[in-house]
Amino acid sequence: AQKVTQAQTEISVVEKEDVTLDCVYETRDTTYYLFWYKQPPSGELVFLIRRNSFDEQNEISGRYSWNFQKSTSSFNFTITASQVVDSAVYFCALSETTLSGYALNFGKGTSLLVTP
């Protein structure tokens, strides 16, 4: 069963628009970690944020913000005033403490295209 769902396959916005990438997860653990990664065209995975299951405070880092809601099992990512350099594939991932080796379980990714 898919543990991390990113329902938006592709999103296209015009520069300076705000955009929200959705992530819904499924777990029976009470302790778990959620991540967002950015994958630019070059292919490497760039770490954006980690959030543990006990910390529901929203976080803001520059133009990036994250909304973690345990009640809806969601961990959404918003880019404010998007820029062309934000174009990439974004992955949401879940790490469960009961999952052997603490491996990351990734969603299928959302491809974001920001046009000038």
Next chain:
Amino acid sequence: SQTIHQWPATLVQPVGSPLSLECTVEGTSNPNLYWYRQAAGRGLQLLFYSVGIGQISSEVPQNLSASRPQDRQFILSSKKLLLSDSGFYLCAWAPNNYGYTFGSGTRLTVV
């Protein structure tokens, strides 16, 4: 500081040929190590993980194998490549579930 090295960056191999991808980590000891594959559909799939030397766990049955001969070395292998083995392979390490670090990846094309 901790760094992860993965090579080669790109590889084109004929069907039926062997494969060996290497990943090494510096600046840490006893890390958890992982091999992921990203096929054409973009999703990242966990292939193998290792919590120590000689300890390998496989998440999906396939044509590939992994080995960890040294604490900071993780190798992905195949005796005979299939066309379906094509993809982008990423090595990662983590001291626990905080702060995964990924290698730069190997783009494998099987022809």
